[in-house]
Amino acid sequence: MLGPLRNILRLVWIAHTLARHDAMFLLDMLGYGDWPRRLGRFFLPGPRAEMRELRRGQRLVAALEALGPAFIKFGQTLSTRADLVGDAFAADLATLRDRLAPFPGDAAIEVIEDAFDCSLETLFLSFDETPVAAASIAQVHYATTSDGRDVAVKILRPGIERAFGRDIALFRWLARIAAATQPSMRRLKPVEVVDKFAESSFREMDLSLEAAAASELAQNFEDDDTYVVPAIDWGRTGTRVLTQERIGGISLGARDALVDAGVDLDTVVTNLLAAFLHQVFRDGFFHGDMHPGNLFADTEGNILAVDFGIMGRLDLKNRRYLADLMLAFLTRDYWRAAEVHFEAGYVPADQSLDAFAQACRAIGEPILGKPANEISIARLLAQLLRVTEQFQMETQTQLLLLQKTMVVAEGVARGLDPEIVFWEKAQPVIEEWMADHLGPAARVRDNISSTLRVLRQLPGVVENAQSLVSQIAEDGLRLHPETVREIAREQARQRRLTNRLLIGIGTVIVVVLFLA
DSSP: OHHHHHHHHHHHHHHHHHHHTTOTHHHIIIIIOSHHHHHHTTTSOOOOGGGGGSOHHHHHHHHHHHHOHHHHHHHHHHTTOHHHHOHHHHHHHTTOOOOOOOOOHHHHHHHHHHHHTSOHHHHEEEEOSSOSEEOSSEEEEEEEETTSOEEEEEEEOTTHHHHHHHHHHHHHHHHHHHHHHOHHHHTTOHHHHHHHHHHHHHHHTOHHHHHHHHHHHHHHTTTOTTEEOOOBOGGGOOSSEEEEEOOOOEETTOHHHHHHTTOOHHHHHHHHHHHHHIIIIIISEEESOOOGGGEEEOTTOOEEEOOOSSEEEOOHHHHHHHHHHHHHHHTTOHHHHHHHHHHHTSSOTTSOHHHHHHHHHHHHHHHHTSOGGGOOHHHHHHHHHTTTTTTTOOOOHHHHHHHHHHHHHHHHHHHHOTTOOHHHHHHHHHHHHHHHHHSHHHHHHHHHHHHHHHHHHHHHHHHHHHHHHHHHHHHTOOOOHHHHHHHHHHHHHHHHHHHHHHHHHHHHHHHHHHHO
């Protein structure tokens, strides 16, 4: 009883904040109809005067920032759902940053001392109590370690888990209501989206996991100086505190400062996009928060990255789907673009391939018909995800973060070079990856793996058969003569299968040796 009542009271406060920012339309967009707005006219305050000058998306951004950390994160997640809010809103929501007032320096020191059960002086020679960055979940302070190294210390906000838990419980409650009362919302998986949001948010609140992500990303680029991840100080890192090497560099959002410092912008853009594409295709593990505040460049144009709380993963199947899809669209092979979806199982087999190919053409031609420097791969993917309802294609949650990250990465790149042709930068990386994973040699490797997998299963099949025979012998079970004949036929088929497998393995080995 207390849960629903608490949620209702919380909703009243949320409605009050939305009304002050003239953003009550959010509830309508999420499938609750316009009745909250109509009812609110009688007891909610009117919008603030300065809100009238802003676009609807900008008003919503201001409202979410006023509502606090969980709502900022929710807005960032919503920015990936152009199918829910539309392209214009998604673009405005993508501007949400974790801009919150910092918590006091003495509270930060208390968190550190509690985390390591020792005094601050034991860990650091100096500690700047004024944070250099304050976000919704944590803030960052500069310090010098007891052995003289300059570091950045990320500290979790006190009480943040409880605050997030309260709001996520509200989101989940609302999602269940929407799924139960709005049939059209079920395809969009509102409860699953909230669960995914909760999972990623609470994972982001464990700073030891962020440190592990940074370490994995650094290992992936250990032989590549063009993309640098600061080293983790594991002795001063835990669930609520993360200490890492302090880096310099110029923000990628400060184009004029980069030019003034003599940094070659084309090198920066090339390194940025190459690093992103290597993360997506080569590694299947990518930085999911690539806004300019998290990306810097040194004087050589190398990329320096920070903040690894939001990371994305793509398995090999999804990477193959994405590479095949991008190549199909950019060569305007819409039949192949449609076929890729059916092969991946994203579109049900009972749907029309011809109709889906036509839908792909309707998406691709308006975008690909623009000048080369205006073609947006991220927008192409976003538009594609929006045709899901017509063809009963379920929301592919694993692609949502990637699509949002692509939007931001393209925006950063075009902020540095408005004339950039994204596909020209991306093509060599994608084609090299496709040759390695979709070409003849890759198929041979896949066949070898499949064959070896079958062979590994054969001992189990034989063991099960022996067990069955022993059981029959012990129990004195008498079989019908036809059953005995069928068993003999099956044993003969198994022998033929084994012989064929052995011949197949020999053939594959010969082909591999020939290709080598």
